[in-house]
Amino acid sequence: MLVQSKLFLLLVVTAQFWAVSSPFGHDYKQYLSLEEVADLLHPLPPLGSSEELDAEYVIKFLASQEGLLARSVPEAVTMTRTRDLVTAVLVATKAEELFGTSLYHFVPADQETFGLTDLVRASGPYTLPEELASKVSHVDKLLRLPRLAAAKSGWPCYDGQDGASCTNETAAGGDPEFDSCSKMAPTCKGGTTPAVLRKRYGFPELKNFTKGNSMGCTEFQLQGIKQKDLDAFGSACGVETVKVDRMKGPGGRLVAGVEALLDVEYIEAVGAPIPLTVINSVSYSLFDWASQLNNDKTPAWVQSVSYGNDEVQQTSLEYMFDCNTQFMIAGARGLSVLFASGDQGVWGRSGAGKDGVFHPDFPASSPYITAVGGTDFLKVSTIGDEKAWANGGGGFSNTFARPSYQEQAVAGYLQSDIDMPIQSQFNSTGRAYPDVAALAGIANGYCVAAKGKFMKVGGTSASCPVFAGSIALINDALLARGLGPMGFLNPWIYGVAGPFGGFFDVTTGTNSAGFGAGFTATEGWDPATGFGSPNFPAMLSLALFSDPSAGAAH
Numbered sequence: 001m002l003v004q005s006k007l008f009l010l011l012v013v014t015a016q017f018w019a020v021s022s023p024f025g026h027d028y029k030q031y032l033s034l035e036e037v038a039d040l041l042h043p044l045p046p047l048g049s050s051e052e053l054d055a056e057y058v059i060k061f062l063a064s065q066e067g068l069l070a071r072s073v074p075e076a077v078t079m080t081r082t083r084d085l086v087t088a089v090l091v092a093t094k095a096e097e098l099f100g101t102s103l104y105h106f107v108p109a110d111q112e113t114f115g116l117t118d119l120v121r122a123s124g125p126y127t128l129p130e131e132l133a134s135k136v137s138h139v140d141k142l143l144r145l146p147r148l149a150a151a152k153s154g155w156p157c158y159d160g161q162d163g164a165s166c167t168n169e170t171a172a173g174g175d176p177e178f179d180s181c182s183k184m185a186p187t188c189k190g191g192t193t194p195a196v197l198r199k200r201y202g203f204p205e206l207k208n209f210t211k212g213n214s215m216g217c218t219e220f221q222l223q224g225i226k227q228k229d230l231d232a233f234g235s236a237c238g239v240e241t242v243k244v245d246r247m248k249g250p251g252g253r254l255v256a257g258v259e260a261l262l263d264v265e266y267i268e269a270v271g272a273p274i275p276l277t278v279i280n281s282v283s284y285s286l287f288d289w290a291s292q293l294n295n296d297k298t299p300a301w302v303q304s305v306s307y308g309n310d311e312v313q314q315t316s317l318e319y320m321f322d323c324n325t326q327f328m329i330a331g332a333r334g335l336s337v338l339f340a341s342g343d344q345g346v347w348g349r350s351g352a353g354k355d356g357v358f359h360p361d362f363p364a365s366s367p368y369i370t371a372v373g374g375t376d377f378l379k380v381s382t383i384g385d386e387k388a389w390a391n392g393g394g395g396f397s398n399t400f401a402r403p404s405y406q407e408q409a410v411a412g413y414l415q416s417d418i419d420m421p422i423q424s425q426f427n428s429t430g431r432a433y434p435d436v437a438a439l440a441g442i443a444n445g446y447c448v449a450a451k452g453k454f455m456k457v458g459g460t461s462a463s464c465p466v467f468a469g470s471i472a473l474i475n476d477a478l479l480a481r482g483l484g485p486m487g488f489l490n491p492w493i494y495g496v497a498g499p500f501g502g503f504f505d506v507t508t509g510t511n512s513a514g515f516g517a518g519f520t521a522t523e524g525w526d527p528a529t530g531f532g533s534p535n536f537p538a539m540l541s542l543a544l545f546s547d548p549s550a551g552a553a554h
Contacts, residue, residue, distance in 0.1 A: 002084065002085055002086075002136065002137040002138055002139075002140065002287065002322050003042070003053075003054045003055045003058060003083070003084050003085065003086060003135060003136060003137065004054060004134075004135060004136060004137045005041050005042065005084060005137075005325065010041070010325065012040050013037065013040050013041055013325070013328060013329070013332060014328060016032060016040065016332050017328040017331050017332045017368070017488070018491075020032070020331075020332060020334070020487060020488075021331055021487055021488040021490075021491050021492075022491045022495075023491060023492050023495055023496055023546045023547075024491075024495060028547075028548055029334070029483075029484035029485075029487060029547070029548075029549070031332065031333055031334035031484065031487060032332045032333055033333070034081055034082065034294070034295075034296075034297055034333065035081075037082055037294075037329050037332055037333060038081060038082045038083050038084075041082060041083065041084050041329075042054070042055065042082070042083035042084060053079075053083055054135045054136075055079045055083050055084070055085075055086050056079070057135055058086045058132060058135055058136060059077050059079060059086060061129075061131055061132060062077050062086075062088050062090075063077060065094070065098065067091055067094050068090055068091060068094040068095070068098060069088065069089065069090060069091070070089040070090060070091055073089045076088060076089045076090075077089070080291050080294065080295045081294075081295050081297075082294050082295065082329060084325070085287060085290070085291045085294075085295075087291060092120065098129065099122065099126035099127060099128070099139070099142060100126060100127040101122040101123065101124055101125065101126040101127075101142070102122065102123045102124070103120050103121065103122055103123070104120070104121065104122075104123055105118055105119070105120055106118075106119045106120075106121055107119075119141075119283055119284070120141075121141075121142065121143065122142045122143055125143075126139065126142050126143070137318055137322050138315070138316065138318050138319055138322060140285050140287040140288075140319075141283055141285050141287075141288075143315045174190060174380070174381020174382055174444075175196075175199075175381060175382055175383045177193060177195040177196045177199050177383060178190050178191060178192070178193065178196060178381050178444060180193045180194075180195040180196070180237065180238065181193045181236045181237040181238075181447045181454075183236070184232075184235060184236035185232075185236040185237075185447060185449070185454035186454075187453070187454045187455060187456070188236070188447035188454050188455075188456060190381055190444060190456075191444060191445055191446060191447035191456045192439055192444045192445065192446045192447065192456075192458075192462075193237050193446075193447050194237050194238065194239055194266075194269035194270075195237070195238070196383060196439075196444070197266075197269065197270060197439070197466060199383050200383050200384075200439070200504075200533075201438075201466075201470065201504075201533065201534045201535070201536050202535065202536040202537045203270055203469075203470065203473065203536050204473065204536075206271070206272065206273060206274065206473070206476065207273075208273070209273050209274045209275070209476055210476045210477075210479040210480040211479075212479055213274050213275070213301065213472065213475055213476045213479050213485075214274065214275050214276075214277060214298075214299075214300035214301055214302075214472075215267060215271050215274050215275070215276055215277070215300050215301065215302040215303075215304075215468060215469065215471075215472035216276065216277040216278065216279060216299070216300030216302065216303050216304070217263040217264065217267055217276070217278055217279075217303070217304040217305070217306070217465055217468070218278070218279045218280075218281070218289050218303065218304070218305045218306075218307065219257070219259070219260040219263065219278060219279070219280050219281070220280075220281045220282075220283070220284045220285075220289075220307055223255070223257030223259050223260035223280075224255045224256050224257055224260060225244060225256065225257075225260050225261060225264055225278065226256040226261075226451075227243065228452070229256060229261050229265075229449045229450055229451070229452070230242040230243060230244075230261070230264065230265065230268075230449070232449040232452075232454075233261075233265045233447075233448070233449035234268075236447070236449065236454070237269065237447060239265075239268060239269050239272060240272065240273070241268065241272040241273040242264070242265060242268045242269075242272060243268070243276070244264060244276055244277075244278045245275040245276050245277065246275065246276070246277040246278070247277075247278050247280065248277060248278070248279045248280065248292050248296070249279055249280035249281055249282070249288070249292055256450060256451050257450075258448065258450045258451070258455070258457060259306060259461055260278075261448055261449065261450040262306075262446060262448050262450075262457055262461055262462055262465070263304065263306055263461065263464075263465045264276065264278065264465075265448060265449065266446060266462055266465045266466050266469070267304055267465035267466070267468055267469045267472075268469075269466075269469070270465075270466055270468075270469025270470060270472070270473065271468075271469035271470075271472040271473055274472050274473075274476060275300075276300075277299075277300045279292050279293060284307075286307075286323050286326070286363070287322075287323075287326070289305070290323070290326035290329075290330075293326075293330060293335070294326060294329050294330060294333075299330075299333070299335060300335075301334065301335060301336065301472070301475050301485040301486075302335070302336045302338070302468050302469075302471045302472045302475065302485075302486075303330070303335055303336065303337045303338065303468070304338050304464050304465040304467075304468035304469075305337070305338065305339045305340070305363075305464070306339075306340045306459075306460065306461035306464050306465070307339065307340070307363075308339060308340060308341075308342055308361045308362060308363055308364055308393075309349055309361070309362065310348040310349050310350045310359040310360065310361060310362065311359070311360050311361070311362045311365060311397065311398055311399050312348075312350060312359060312398075313349065313350065314362055317399065320362055320366070320399060320400075323362075323363060323366065324366055324367070324368050324400075327363070327366055327368035327369050328368050331368060331487060331488035334484060334485050334487045335485075335487065335488075336370065336468070336471050336475075336485070336486050336487060336488065336489050337368075337369045337370065337488070338369065338370045338371075338372055338464055338467060338468045338471070338489075339363045339364050339366075339369050339370070339371055339372070339464065340364065340371075340372055340393070340459070340460035340461055340463065340464040341361060341364040341371045341372055341373040341374070341392060341393035341394055341433055341434040341437075341460050342361040342364060342392075342393025342460060343374070343391050343392070343393065343440075343459045343460055343461070344391060344393065344513050345390060345391050345392065345393065345394075345511040345512055345513025345514075345515075345518055346358040346359075346393075346394065346395045346421075346425075346426075346511055346512065346513065346517070346518045346519060347359055347513055347515065348360065348361055348393070349361075352515050352516060356424075356425055356516065356517075357424070357425055357426075358395050358396075358421070358425050358426045360395050360396060360397050360398055360399075360430070360433075361393045361433075362397075362399070364393060364433050364434065365395075365396075365397035365399065365400060365430070365431055365433055366400065366431070367400050367401075367403040367431045367490075368488070370435050370436065370488075370489045370490055370493070371393075371433040371434040371435050371436075371530070372434055372435070372436055372437060372438060372460060372463050372464040372467045372468075372530075373388075373389075373392040373393060373394050373433075373434030373436070373437035373440070373460060373463065373511075373528065373529050373530055374388075374389035374391065374392030374393075374437055374438070374439070374440025374441060374458075374459065374460045374462075374463050374529075375387060375388060375389050375392070375437050375438065375439055375440060375441065375463070375506055375509075375529055375533055376388075376389045376439070376440075376441030376443045376444070376509070377439070377441075377443065377444060378508065380443045380444060381444055385504075385506075386437075386439070386504065386506050386529075386532075386533055387506060387508040387509030387521065388437075388506060388508070388509030388510060388511050388520070388521040388526075388528035388529050389440050389441040389458075389509070389511070390441075390509070390510065390511060390512060390513055390514055390518075391440075391441070391459075391511070391513050391514075392434070392437065392440060392441075392460060392463075392511045392528060392529070393433075393434070393460060393511070394433060394434050394511050394519055394526075394527040394528045394529070394530075395426055395432070395433065395519065395527050396426045396427045396428060396429075396430040396431070396432050396433075396527065397427065397430035397431040397432075397433070398427050398430060399430070400430060400431040401429065401430065401431065402429060402430060402431050402432060403431060403490075405490055405491045405494045405495065406431075406432060406435075406490070406494050406525070408494075409494055409498065409524065409525035409531075410432045410525065410527075412524060412525070413432075413522070413524070413525055413526050413527065414428055416522060418520055418522045418526075419520055420519075421517040421518070421519065422517070425517060432527050433527065433530070434527070434528075434529065434530040435489070435490055435493050435494075435530045435531065436467055436493060436503060436529075436530040436531055436532065436533070436534070437463060437467075437506065437528075437529040437530050437532060437533050438462075438463035438464075438466045438467045438533045438534060439462065439463060439466070439533070440458055440459055440460050440461075440462050440463040441458050442456065442457070442458035442459075444456075445457050445458045446458055446462045466534075467534060470534045470536055470539065471486055471489065473536065473540075474486060474539060474540055474543045477540055477543075477544070478543065478544070478547065481544075482549070483544075483547050483549050484547070484549070486543065492543070492546060493530075493531060494525075494531075496542050496545075496546045497531070497538075497539055497542050497543075498524075498525060498531035500538075500542055501535070501538050501542075502531070502534075502535060502538045502539045502542045503530075503531045503532035503533060503534060503535055503538075503539070504532045504533045504534070504535050505523060505524065505531070505532045506521045506526075506528075506529040506532045506533065507521055507522055507523050508520075508521055509521050509528060509529075510528065511527075511528040
C-alpha cells in the first residue's frame with residue numbers, strides 16, 4: 001500500500017529534486033540522505049504528541065483485523081524507511097473480504113520463455129474500508145497483469161527503410177570486433193560484442209574502481225542469473241569481471257533468464273569491475289523495486305531497468321503519479337535511474353489499432369527518469385554511424401506535460417521541416433522520449449550467454465544497461481576526484497551534454513516498427529533516438545566541466 005503524501009510536503013520534495021539535479025543551480029549535487037527525504041515526505045510527530053504517521057495508522061489497522069496478516073511470515077507488515085510504503089503479506093481469503101474483490105492465480109502459458117511466474121491478482125475492481133481510504137493512495141499488486149515479451153532475437157530483421165532482410169548482409173564479414181567472441185561462441189559471429197561497444201563509444205577498460213562507486217539493474221518475474229553463464233560470457237568475450245556483487249530480493253538465482261543475463265552481461269561489459277547490485281522482484285511491481293531501492297541506505301548510484309508497459313495499460317493515473325514520486329526520491333538522493341524505451345516503436349505493446357494512435361510507454365514517458373532508445377549501425381557489421389532502430393520506443397506522453405528541461409530541444413524538432421506523423425496520432429505537448437540511445441537492433445544482435453548456450457539478441461533491454469554502464473564509468477571518474485555522482489541525468493543531458501557534443505548524433509531511420517508512421521531521426525534531439533548514442537570521452541569531459549566542485553564556470 002502506498003501511503004498518501006500531503007501535497008505541500010510532496011511539493012517540497014519535488015523542489016529539492018529539481019534543485020539538486022540542475023547543473024546551472026547553486027544546489028547542484030547537494031543530494032539528500034534517506035532520512036532527510038523521509039522527514040520531508042512524512043515528518044515524525046513531535047515527541048509526546050498523540051499524532052501518528054499515516055503509515056503507522058495503516059499498520060495498526062491491518063494488525064487489528066483478525067486473521068488478515070499471514071502470521072507465519074516474519075514481519076508480515078512493514079513500513080519503508082521513507083515512511084511512504086507499507087508492505088503486508090495477507091491471507092488471501094481475508095484479503096478478498098478487506099478489498100471487496102475476488103483473487104485468482106495467473107500464470108503464463110509459456111513458462112519456458114517467461115519463467116515460473118505465478119501472480120495473484122483481483123478479477124475486478126477493489127475498494128478500501130473507509131478507515132483506510134483517506135490514508136492510502138493505492139494498493140499495488142491487486143490489479144494489472146504485465147504484457148510479457150521476450151528479448152528480440154533471430155533473423156530475418158527489418159531495417160526500417162526498405163524492408164530488406166539483414167540475414168545475408170550480417171553473415172558477410174565486417175569489422176573484426178563483431179567476431180571477437182566467436183572463437184568460443186561460433187553462434188555469435190557477426191554480433192555486437194564488448195569490443196564493438198568499446199570501439200564505437202570509446203569506453204575504457206577499468207582495472208580498478210573508485211571506492212564508493214556502484215551500479216545496478218533490476219529483474220522482474222523470477223528472471224534469474226547463473227554464474228556459469230556469466231563466466232562463459234566473460235571467457236568468450238574477454239570481460240575479466242562478470243559477476244553480481246549484491247543480490248536484493250527473492251528469485252534472482254532460480255531460473256536463468258535471457259533478459260536478466262543480457263542486462264548483467266552488458267552492464268558488466270561496460271562498467272566492470274564497478275560493483276553490481278541486482279534488485280529482484282518476483283512480481284512485476286515497480287513498488288517492489290522502489291521499496292528495495294529507496295529503503296536501501298547504500299543504493300547503487302546508477303539503476304538500469306529494462307521494463308515497461310504502455311501508459312494505457314497502467315492501473316491508474318494515481319499509480320503513475322505515485323511511481324513518479326519514487327523516481328524523484330531516487331533522484332533527490334543522487335541516483336541516476338534509466339529505463340528502456342520499449343521495443344515496439346511508436347505503437348507500444350498495445351500495437352497499432354484502428355484509430356492509428358501511438359501508445360507511449362511508461363515509465364519511459366515519466367519526466368523523472370532517463371529513457372534509453374535504440375539504434376542499429378547504418379551499415380551492418382561496420383562500426384560507425386548509426387540509424388534509428390525501427391522497433392525503438394519513442395514518442396510523446398499522453399499523461400505528463402513536457403518538462404521545461406526539454407522544451408527547447410523538442411520545440412526545435414516539432415518546428416523543423418522533417419516529415420512528421422499526422423497530429424492526431426500523438427500528443428505534441430507531452431513529455432517526449434527517449435532522451436538518449438545506444439545500439440539495440442538485431443541486425444548485429446548482442447552476443448549473450450544464457451541457459452548454457454550463446455545466442456544473439458537485441459532490444460532496448462540491451463541499450464539501457466549499456467548506457468547505464470557509461471554513467472557508472474563517469475561516476476567513477478567523478479568520485480575519484482572527490483566529486484558527486486551524476487544523479488538525475490536529464491537536465492544535464494538537455495542543458496549540457498546534448499547541446500555541446502556529448503553524443504553521436506543519429507540522423508536517419510524511423511521508429512515505425514515496420515508498420516505505418518513513426519518518428520524520423522534528424523540532427524539534434526528527436527523522438528526516435530533522443531540526442532543519440534554515447535560519445536564517452538566527450539560525455540566525461542562535459543561531466544567534469546559542469547560539476548561546480550571542479551571549478552567549472554556556469
